[in-house]
Amino acid sequence: MEYLPNIVFAIALILGIGFFARNVKKLSRNIKLGKDVDVSDNKSQRWKNMAKIALGQTKMVVRPIAGLMHIIVYVGFVIINIEVLEIILDGLLGTHRLFSPLGSFYNFLIGSFEILALLVIVAVVVFWIRRNIIRIQRFIKPEMKGWPKTDGNMILYIEFVLMILFLTMNATDFQLQQIGAEHYVQAGFFPVSQFIVPLLEGLSESSLIFVERTAWWLHILGILAFLNYLYYSKHLHILLAFPNTYYGKLKPQGQFNNLESVTKEVKLMMDPDADPYTAPAEDDAAEPEKFGASDVMDLNWVQLLNAYTCTECGRCTSECPANQTGKKLSPRKIMMDTRDRLEEVGNNIDANQGQFIPDGKQLLGDYISHEELWACTTCNACVEACPVSIDPLSIIVEMRRYLVMEQSAAPTELNNMMSNIENNGAPWPYNQMDRLNWVNE
Template identity: 60%
Template sequence: MASQLIFLLLTLAGVALFSFNARKVIRNIKTGKPENRTDQPAKRFATMLKVAFGQTKMAVRPVPFLLHLVVYLGFVIINLEVLEIMIDGIFGTHRIFAGLGGFYNFLIGSFELLALGVWLACAVFLIRRNILKLKRFSGVEMKSWPRSDANYILITEILLMTAFLLMNAADSKLQALGEGHYVSAGAFPVSAYLQGLLPTFASSLILVERVCWWFHIVGIFAFLNYLPYSKHFHILFAFPNTYFSNLKPKGEFTDMASVTNEVKAMLDPSFVPAEIAPGKFGAKDVNDLSWINLMNAYTCTECGRCTSVCPANITGKLLSPRKIMMDTRDRLEEVGKNIDKHGADYQDGKSLLDDYVTREEIWACTSCNACTEACPINIDPLAIIVELRRFAVMEESIAPASINAMLGNVENNGAPWKYSPADRFNWAEEG
């Protein structure tokens, strides 16, 4: 009964702590401006199935795709066993689903093969990051914590899979010894090879089996509560993020209701806007962005695919789309902490633009949409860059000289060039 009580308290504490931290993240996301993304539900659901569940955009790079698929399937399927662990932990039973017979043997055998696949895939990922040092995993934004975060998760996955296989190895030896309630159940195609590493005495085997059992379930709860502090929150957020992703053609900029209303009022003096125009154009800080932009920031996996295809970054410019997303998330976390300490109206005198993202970064962007195309979970860094640019131009009238010259030409000549509209066809006459 003591172990059951400890298990129940651990479960309640783990779930409660995760719920507490998850609510804070959702609260932070809701500080963004409203944006309607509820249209075309069937198409949105299909997009989520294809991109989040099917991971179709990962397949562009076959090797990491296959490795990630193994980890993804292993994470989802192996954790089905958590249901059995939960029931055993609460009611003091052991392998409660053993009565399923041959199907149970098939499940446990499949779990072991997947566990081996996850172990090997995580080992390869560690080698790619720390020994091969792939360029995609480096950059000014990939400081000590982002690098360590990825390694922590990979090492944790390896330890969890090791504990799972050792638990099964000890369990199968205890079954062979006919020890206590260790009923004969399950197939062990992988852990059978680990039995030689284990002691032969029943008491020692029980200790190994119990330690690995507790390590496995405690590790899962620890992993769950680590997610809100990690880039691996994408495990949960990838699904709503792809569902609410932009369905419009890439490159189609969003309209600004305030500007649209102003133009309509100029064309039709009797026009009355349905909504009051916002007091600010574009975005200077995270609360000027939409909740979609903020959810994108929390969903970012820091994989670097966006930055690796960014033409500005490739040519040596300061811009890194991954850094834009990480900076947005870091600033949003800072705003959230300020809300917790000082209340919702507190102003710390800082902003996303200038304090996190520089002017040089936003103007280095070519608006080519390569980053949004490359993202495996439909994150849109360009949307944030455009909003920061809009603020700089429309609120501050601050832009690079070349941009200001272009804007002046549009205003005076109706085109980006310095020539008068009357001279536009001179080239044809000269021919």
Template identity: 75%
Template structure:
């Protein structure tokens, strides 16, 4: 029976990590539904982007208040996980504070953990106030009702509870050390939890151990629950921000991706030496894709799909979008959220049908994202520039526009008129080709 706590802990750890691994495999499978894209270029720049944007939070701090608070939570999350490592080793071995023999180094570490835990607690409370009391506009979009709004708050509650449990565990531990309780040798520095000691006045060592052990168990189980909750949450960026910034767009933002088949056709049409009635050169048939653009998630690239899973729903893209600012329905954040929701729906379809997707009569275009949203986009790249983790909503928008134009001929009338004029007159205006340059003769 003396090994029962270690056995229970090992079972909880195996179950928690195993379920997490299962969810990760689902995410990877769903991302791989997208078509391939070449990301082997400029590896040095990609590593630099990952270091600066994901690790260094360079784009996050462009909005100083939210940026600094996020850096505190981010650093706290990373550093405090060292303490989680000790808890895991203690839980499996039946030891208590197994790193304590490190002496002064251990004291500094525990003290640092406590200060960071307190700063995280303060930051999370401010985040909650900004979201629920001050009600910043970028948190109030039409797509931020129901689950998205609740999810953001659940994460904040999780973090408050985890930090409080950590400090309560340490406070009870410190009191047991001061009482000279068996198994609680003097170890660690407790600059924050020492202020909790008045709460433990009058408690016996037996009751203090119950408090300390309860907080210990709830803390580590809470972390395992939080880890598995990530799959259902916008906080997947904790795992995906690094690969997402590495594989993010590194070309100039104004440079669009053109289809080779279309580019070659246009070049041929503009070449006066080419017979317009001649058959296409051999081999060019392979350049023509089976489908132009994208109408569903399987038509997008795997980078697009990873973008969707990585979206933090922070709303910076939407708050910078000029179309959204003028009252249009377009919200780049909603584009990413809709893509992720549809991808999850497709993934569940595949799971339910033993690894095969069966047509469900739905698609991303129309059932999730409307034509009105797509055509409201000015393609200014403001959303791409604003994203703190290199997500590119514009790329998805342009692929879906391409589908509307080239597969369904469903462009707005103004755009159809312009393209007709270019085809017939060689210019967007309804002037005869012979009259196109008359403007230069005007006074």
């Protein structure tokens, strides 16, 4: 019975990490459903982008208030979880404050953790007020109703409770140290939790131990639960922001990629010396690849990684001129819809022994409408605004390509323009011979 808590802790740890590993494997499988794309170029610049954007949070502070609050939560959550290493070792070995022999440095660490925990609590409360009382416009868009809103608040509640448990654990530990309880060594500096101690006066030693152990267990089990909640939450960006910024687009924002098959056709048309009859017979040629994208499997894996990395912060949508003028387009919704459809495809594969069975649905039409796609001005404002290098525009362009090249479903205005280019060599409905008529006027 002496080792029962250690055994229970080890089982909880194995289950928590095992379930997390299972979800990571599923996540990797889903992302790899996308087409291959070469992103092995310019590694030094990619490492710099990751360090600057994901680690340094440079694009977050463009909006100072939200940026500062996010940095506090980000730094606090990462640094405070260094303390989790001690908790894990204590849980497995049956020790208490294993790192206390570090002396004054240990005291400095615990004191720093407590101050950060308090700052995280303040930041979380501010975030909750911004979402639920002030109701900032980008948090109340149509796509943020239901689960997205609940998820955003759920994360704030979890972080608040974890920090309170951490401070409660330290406060009772400090009180037990003061009364000389067995196993509670004199260690740590408690600049915040010492103010909770007066609330504990009058409790017996056994009651204090019960409160301390309860807070300790709930804190570590809460962290394991939070780890596994990430897969189902927008906070998956905690893990994916780093690879996403590394694989982010390096080309100039206005430069689009070209389809190789189309490029070859254009070169053939433009080259007066080319002989189209030397092309391989149609029967011998490979079946042409689908132009553009109508479903998630037509996108590349970096675009699918983008979808899972989306933080749903809404900065892209708040900067989108189409959205600002009342159009249906929301770049955030494009990413959320892509992720939701990818999850649906992944669940289909899980339910059919690793094989996707067509379900009569696709990203285009069932999730993203034609109206949304054609509302985009391709201005790149959404790409520039994203704090983790997500590119909603690339998905919009691929789906537009499908509509134009596979379904001939371009809007009338675009069809007129393309007809004019074909017939007149310009987007305007004027004969080439009449182009200089304006000079005579």
